Amino acid sequence: MRPRSGLLIQDTIQSGSRRTFNMAETHSLQDMRQQAAIASKVFVQRDYSTGTTCQFQMKFLPELENRIDKQQFEETVRTLNNLYAEAEKIGGKSYLEGCLACLTAYTIFLCMETHYEKVLKKIAKYIHEQNDKVYAPRGMLITDPIERGLRVIEITIYEDRNGGNGR
Amino acid sequence: MSAIMVSKKVLRKWEKLPGKNTFCCDGRVMMARQKGVFYLTLFLIVGTCALFFAFECPYLAVHLSPAIPVFAIVLFFFVMATLLRTSFSDPGVLPRALPDEATFSGPRGEAANGNVPAGQRPPPRIRNVQINNQIVKLKYCYTCKIFRPPRASHCGICDNCVERFDHHCPWVGNCVGKRNYRYFYLFTLSLSLLTIYIFTFDIVHVVLRSVDSGFVNTLKDTPGTVLEVVVCFFTLWSVVGLTGFHTYLVSLNQTTNEDIKGSWSGKNRVQNPYSHRNIMKNCCEVLCGPMHPSALDRRGELIELALAPVPIPASKNNKENPQTTKTTAPLIPNEHTPDDVKSSIAPETEGDVEEKLSPLENKPPPSEPPTPPPADPAETTAVLEEAF
Numbered sequence: 332m333r334p335r336s337g338l339l340i341q342d343t344i345q346s347g348s349r350r351t352f353n354m355a356e357t358h359s360l361q362d363m364r365q366q367a368a369i370a371s372k373v374f375v376q377r378d379y380s381t382g383t384t385c386q387f388q389m390k391f392l393p394e395l396e397n398r399i400d401k402q403q404f405e406e407t408v409r410t411l412n413n414l415y416a417e418a419e420k421i422g423g424k425s426y427l428e429g430c431l432a433c434l435t436a437y438t439i440f441l442c443m444e445t446h447y448e449k450v451l452k453k454i455a456k457y458i459h460e461q462n463d464k465v466y467a468p469r470g471m472l473i474t475d476p477i478e479r480g481l482r483v484i485e486i487t488i489y490e491d492r493n494g495g496n497g498r
Numbered sequence: 499m500s501a502i503m504v505s506k507k508v509l510r511k512w513e514k515l516p517g518k519n520t521f522c523c524d525g526r527v528m529m530a531r532q533k534g535v536f537y538l539t540l541f542l543i544v545g546t547c548a549l550f551f552a553f554e555c556p557y558l559a560v561h562l563s564p565a566i567p568v569f570a571i572v573l574f575f576f577v578m579a580t581l582l583r584t585s586f587s588d589p590g591v592l593p594r595a596l597p598d599e600a601t602f603s604g605p606r607g608e609a610a611n612g613n614v615p616a617g618q619r620p621p622p623r624i625r626n627v628q629i630n631n632q633i634v635k636l637k638y639c640y641t642c643k644i645f646r647p648p649r650a651s652h653c654g655i656c657d658n659c660v661e662r663f664d665h666h667c668p669w670v671g672n673c674v675g676k677r678n679y680r681y682f683y684l685f686t687l688s689l690s691l692l693t694i695y696i697f698t699f700d701i702v703h704v705v706l707r708s709v710d711s712g713f714v715n716t717l718k719d720t721p722g723t724v725l726e727v728v729v730c731f732f733t734l735w736s737v738v739g740l741t742g743f744h745t746y747l748v749s750l751n752q753t754t755n756e757d758i759k760g761s762w763s764g765k766n767r768v769q770n771p772y773s774h775r776n777i778m779k780n781c782c783e784v785l786c787g788p789m790h791p792s793a794l795d796r797r798g799e800l801i802e803l804a805l806a807p808v809p810i811p812a813s814k815n816n817k818e819n820p821q822t823t824k825t826t827a828p829l830i831p832n833e834h835t836p837d838d839v840k841s842s843i844a845p846e847t848e849g850d851v852e853e854k855l856s857p858l859e860n861k862p863p864p865s866e867p868p869t870p871p872p873a874d875p876a877e878t879t880a881v882l883e884e885a886f
Binding site: 340363372373374376377379380381382383389418419420421425426428429430432433436437438440445446448451477478480482483485 | 593595627788
């Protein structure tokens with residue numbers, strides 16, 4: 332019988348849908364997530380000035396000032412914005428996909444991935460790579476916006492320990 | 499010396515989602531709670547088509563053309579596919595904000611300053627954004643703890659914020675929003691066509707038969723026809739009207755919600771900032787635009803761990819796998835972990851937890867797990883709630 336007390340850990344082993352996580356993490360990321368305490372979280376908000384397309388604000392948040400330079404941060408957000416723009420692009424290819432899907436009564440998506448899903452995989456890969464190369468060495472981690480409903484880019488800032496890299 | 503006995507229960511994320519949706523097929527299907535009217539829709543469509551195939555098709559296939567039942571089957575298949583797609587898919591639900599995000603992004607300070615009388619909500623906070631030279635107000639949703647994106651609205655029936663919220667349709671048993679609007683539109687369009695098709699061929703069938711055997715005898719021979727005509731007659735007015743209305747909305751790139759509220763009615767020079775001012779472009783965007791993914795990972799797995807301390811003899815076990823020494827790492831939240839860390843030990847840690855679990859589970863427990871330590875049950879629920 333399972334004891335009633337328990338602690339819930341939320342963990343995504345594998346999503347049955349399109350988001351498959353890269354399980355092999357670098358040593359520094361593992362260390363940081365295991366042993367560093369979270370100092371704070373910042374949230375990069377959506378930029379709605381061009382409409383409902385998914386774009387994030389390039390505004391450099393004050394909490395990040397000590398941790399990363401503006402250009403690096405803006406570069407990350409700009410690339411993400413470009414990737415989302417690519418996913419949501421309305422043009423010949425998306426029309427073709429839409430019409431073909433309509434003709435098959437959308438059953439084609441039982442065996443095929445949508446263009447958006449393909450780009451989301453690219454985005455996940457990019458974020459992982461950025462975390463590895465840029466953010467983890469500075470004691471931060473970016474959460475994929477799809478985990479937050481494409482509302483925010485969540486950046487978790489970890490406490491500095493022994494120079495900011497965790498043990 | 500003691501170790502931790504872990505028993506693992508695997509849940510899917512849909513089991514812990516807030517909101518008033520029902521899920522079927524292990525999270526693959528997502529609908530509203532009240533499904534009665536949806537079953538009625540199914541019954542009417544399947545029933546009427548069954549009658550058509552039983553009574554009309556044999557006669558018409560022989561006397562007119564075999565293409566008639568074939569086209570009816572194609573139409574029926576299309577109607578069912580779009581209906582099920584509309585009813586079973588995620589309409590574009592926005593996941594609720596976790597506590598950290600709610601604090602950071604939400605309206606701050608009002609309640610804390612004591613400006614609000616006890617028991618009353620602070621006035622709704624509004625954020626203004628400029629979209630294509632129009633000021634659009636974003637309202638704060640107290641249930642979901644987010645500022646709603648433009649065109650999003652909170653559905654009271656499903657208790658979720660839905661992007662590009664159109665309306666909650668009881669006939670399909672789901673909300674109609676960004677992700678399933680095109681399927682809804684195609685459903686109404688194809689159902690209109692199917693209704694007109696069946697109605698027309700019912701009349702043709704009755705006329706052709708009456709020429710041979712007289713009107714009254716025809717009705718006696720094919721009682722199903724009468725039923726079909728009645729259903730189709732009433733359906734025609736409502737469904738064709740609805741299709742016409744939605745065609746109008748699609749051409750203007752508006753939602754039913756916006757239309758009802760008169761958001762872009764033109765008063766005070768307010769115009770729809772989302773419209774491309776071109777009917778073709780609007781139609782293409784709404785019907786052939788990108789297929790947005792669901793922000794709810796319904797079928798992702800959650801592990802619920804039950805931890806209990808188990809005394810073990812001093813053993814060689816620790817030498818086998820050095821990772822057991824890491825069980826004291828704050829990865830596994832306990833009563834000393836600050837609250838905000840618990841909810842954030844989230845999707846990132848998959849690989850790590852799997853590694854940790856196996857050495858622990860492989861240890862044979864010397865006995866049944868002892869009674870749980872006090873104070874934990876409250877904490878369990880606290881952590882569970884915190885997560886959302």
